[in-house]
Amino acid sequence: MRKKVTLKQLARELNLSISTVSKSLKNNPEISKKTIIRVHELADFYNYKPNALAVSLKSNKTKTIGVILPEILNHFFAKVLHGIEQEASRKGYKIVTCITNESYDKEVEYVEMLNHSSVDGFIVSLSQETQVFNKFEHFKKLKRDNVPIVMFDRVTEEIECDKVIVDDKQASEAAVNYLMDTGCKRIAVITTIDGLSVARLRLEGAKEAVATNNQISLIELSIKDSDSFEIEIEKFLDNNDIDAVLGVDEKAAAITINMSHKLGYKIPKDISVIGFTDGLLSKYSYPKLTTVSQHAEDIGAKAAQVLVNQLDDYVENYESKTEIVKTSLILRDSTC
């Protein structure tokens, strides 16, 4: 078992003190050129690399970001993670990734686990349970310890910290406006993620869009049981004379397309469909889904950037802010 080489060993072999070796490796001008060269040569020979743990213990910085995600099988979060990873690595940070599977208990456990000097800061999207329970003591504890947090997408007012979100309400409003502009009159809003803050905002936006126009009907469908998504949507489409659907989540939109095929409705001739979040499903649906793109990777990159800024130049009385990443309506084949 080859042991990893340390300063101590280099020092012994070179007949120097540990601190001289340490300084030489940092090209400290106090040290003579000759010594610096000798030290570097031996260090290279042994492929010496400082022990990250020791450096962290000393400096009280780990150069690591804790990322807490509700899910990873959801393409949106995978994209955000990608954005975070890219930006973090560009800035010399690593990320440790935790997946709560929408569980409050897991979220608490992970936050506590990582808060014992394992990470310098957190990037978090709240689990569904946490949002429902409305309990945030674990984050308040972080605040008290002065550990920077950045929340994205699923955020809460209860915690004062930087946030990166998209303006879901406005985006939804714009989507419904688009449907109305193309002549749709009976617009359905279908959600399979009821309870999430984003779902509420998207519904509000849709309502706002139709508020001033009494020619338009807005019909809501919220499905909670994940086993009956398809049946419910099929029944719903069959029983209501819908000419447009806004899928509050990508799944809802994808299933709407599939059930329309099944019922023989043509898209977009009979029904126009728009889905939130442009993931794989939208790209490979037939016809291709018009989506509200959330620019997930931008969200991740922005979150990492905001956090790293805080970590790298610490300011005592930091004023937290909310970044709003723009959405855009990507028109594809499922709308007129």
Next chain:
Amino acid sequence: MRKKVTLKQLARELNLSISTVSKSLKNNPEISKKTIIRVHELADFYNYKPNALAVSLKSNKTKTIGVILPEILNHFFAKVLHGIEQEASRKGYKIVTCITNESYDKEVEYVEMLNHSSVDGFIVSLSQETQVFNKFEHFKKLKRDNVPIVMFDRVTEEIECDKVIVDDKQASEAAVNYLMDTGCKRIAVITTIDGLSVARLRLEGAKEAVATNNQISLIELSIKDSDSFEIEIEKFLDNNDIDAVLGVDEKAAAITINMSHKLGYKIPKDISVIGFTDGLLSKYSYPKLTTVSQHAEDIGAKAAQVLVNQLDDYVENYESKTEIVKTSLILRDSTC
């Protein structure tokens, strides 16, 4: 700025020595019941948690696994990551995730970064570039440092370490056999991932399946330009009298379904379709895709399990082995 509480502070406040406090917290029988209780009370009061870095530095264990993935936007890897995360967290390990984006340089960089005592072991799937360059010095270095590695899916013979793979060739053979059993005669094999070892194996398997039966034609289509996937597949389906398609990757299968809609072919009446890897696309296609399931989450869980076994009970002359995770054909609506 509230500082995190340490043993030292507890000791001072309790008028005890640091070591007594440390032992008390571990309920060391040397220490009197009374003291143990006093210590625990104050520790709870301050919500004391040992500093993970110090513990790691001392014990030379970080309880952290480095995970190196080529991609995360690919659902297969997201699922594997999920499996790894689940299993690791169950065993008390955290994971730090690095994404190489198929780049050799990034892979080397990440491996070196994490090897300075940041992680206890690695779970790796090779980047495409690394497979092409066939350079593995960075992993050989790890072996020399006696750092355990587990590779999955994209593996190499060059490195002796535990591996977790699926038997792609056999799986492909089984899929084609199934198509033949249901009466298909002109079977297409379509790939958009030519060059990866798995693609080769899957093609081989398909060839093997038809080898003994000269009633069956196997027609291959390999598409390299990602901009023309759809056009190529549409043209191909239109020009060849195909009655079955094996998609070597999920995308190929999904697009086949979509183009069949476009051309007016009924699935599975006119064309049966099977896709490799059962991701989101398969689940939300219409009709639902019959797939070769790779049990990605099992792969991840197995990899984590194998690695943790090695980490938790270290054996001097460990004999590395290759685990083969079973695939299965998940029959859905796109085949007869």
Next chain:
DNA sequence: CTGTTAGCGCTTTCAC
């Protein structure tokens, strides 16, 4: 220019 020393927070052996 180089070395000694103290200390980051913890564990553990060995005295008392």
Next chain:
DNA sequence: GTGAAAGCGCTAACAG
């Protein structure tokens, strides 16, 4: 039953 001391690997203030 409790505490002193050494040490994990590194940095940095201070001596020489």
